[in-house]
Amino acid sequence: MPERRNVYLHYVEEEKTKEKVDRLRELGRKYNFRLVDNVKDANIIASIGGDGAFLQSLRRTDFQEDCLYLSINDGHLGFYADFDLEDLESIEKAMQTDMVEVLRYPVLEVTIDGQKGFYCLNECSIRSNVIKTFVVDIFIDGLHFETFRGDGLVISTPTGSTAYNKSLKGAIVDPRLVSMQLTEMASLDNNNYRTLGSPLLLSGDRELVLQVVQDGNDHPIMGVDNEALSIRHSKEIRVKVSERKVKMLKLKDNSFLHKVKRSFL
Ligand code: NAP
Numbered sequence: 065m066p067e068r069r070n071v072y073l074h075y076v077e078e079e080k081t082k083e084k085v086d087r088l089r090e091l092g093r094k095y096n097f098r099l100v101d102n103v104k105d106a107n108i109i110a111s112i113g114g115d116g117a118f119l120q121s122l123r124r125t126d127f128q129e130d131c132l133y134l135s136i137n138d139g140h141l142g143f144y145a146d147f148d149l150e151d152l153e154s155i156e157k158a159m160q161t162d163m164v165e166v167l168r169y170p171v172l173e174v175t176i177d178g179q180k181g182f183y184c185l186n187e188c189s190i191r192s193n194v195i196k197t198f199v200v201d202i203f204i205d206g207l208h209f210e211t212f213r214g215d216g217l218v219i220s221t222p223t224g225s226t227a228y229n230k231s232l233k234g235a236i237v238d239p240r241l242v243s244m245q246l247t248e249m250a251s252l253d254n255n256n257y258r259t260l261g262s263p264l265l266l267s268g269d270r271e272l273v274l275q276v277v278q279d280g281n282d283h284p285i286m287g288v289d290n291e292a293l294s295i296r297h298s299k300e301i302r303v304k305v306s307e308r309k310v311k312m313l314k315l316k317d318n319s320f321l322h323k324v325k326r327s328f329l
């Protein structure tokens with residue numbers, strides 16, 4: 065990636081990582097990278113921290129389409145982080161060789177009542193924040209598919225399939241499969257309410273519409289990755305796989321399947 069030289073570092077300043085971050089800056093200078101203070105000047109965005117920190121850095125930098133993202137964890141690797149701040153040698157080695165590749169990860173685009181959209185790399189979730197259940201009419205490509213009543217719903221991306229989705233017994237999805245998955249949280253199933261009950265994997269060209277059935281007592285909260293949005297008065301949530309992708313710098317020998325194996329098997 066010879067043409068990409070301007071790096072924006074995203075991290076939470078902490079005493080314990082300060083020295084390591086300084087060494088990372090030095091390494092960058094050695095290889096003629098420029099550190100920029102404004103994300104608008106960057107063509108590489110490096111996040112330091114775990115997967116949660118990486119999700120934050122994407123949101124803070126607005127899911128830049130033209131930038132290459134990389135995630136550097138401190139002490140262990142995550143699902144997004146392929147590089148380790150403890151092991152600067154391997155970062156240096158990766159820069160000199162062809163051990164790295166750029167992958168494009170699908171993201172979701174979520175629109176609430178026709179307002180400006182949100183992107184999600186892991187998932188968007190909607191759930192009741194009171195003890196009462198809440199009701200949602202679910203449409204797929206205009207077809208009324210089911211009426212959900214229960215705790216909530218999660219719509220995840222392939223890379224998000226190993227996170228919240230997995231706890232809800234959703235399938236692990238290969239990120240090469242451009243798709244989104246709908247999973248349920250504690251649905252009520254009786255003669256009045258019936259839902260599919262199994263996770264539903266949808267092709268990337270479908271559109272999901274969730275209409276919150278308001279009976280005056282609903283207080284659903286919505287999550288886009290690790291951030292909460294209040295949608296108390298919102299009615300319609302549209303979710304689709306975005307045309308936009310997150311471009312990530314990854315190590316070739318640490319594929320999605322390696323990570324699934326390392327973390328779960
Ligand atoms: P958190 O509650 O501190 O951490 C949740 C855990 O999920 C962390 O260990 C995090 O890794 C890991 N994680 C994040 N993205 C992942 C992915 N794509 N695949 C596998 N593991 C992943 O919150 P957070 O660190 O800000 O992460 C936000 C994510 O937590 C949400 O997007 C959602 O997927 C997940 N979450 C899960 C549940 C659940 O399973 N019941 C409930 C709420 C949220 P790091 O330690 O490296 O950050």
Ligand code: MN
Nearest residue numbers: 114115116117
């Ligand atoms: Mn975390």
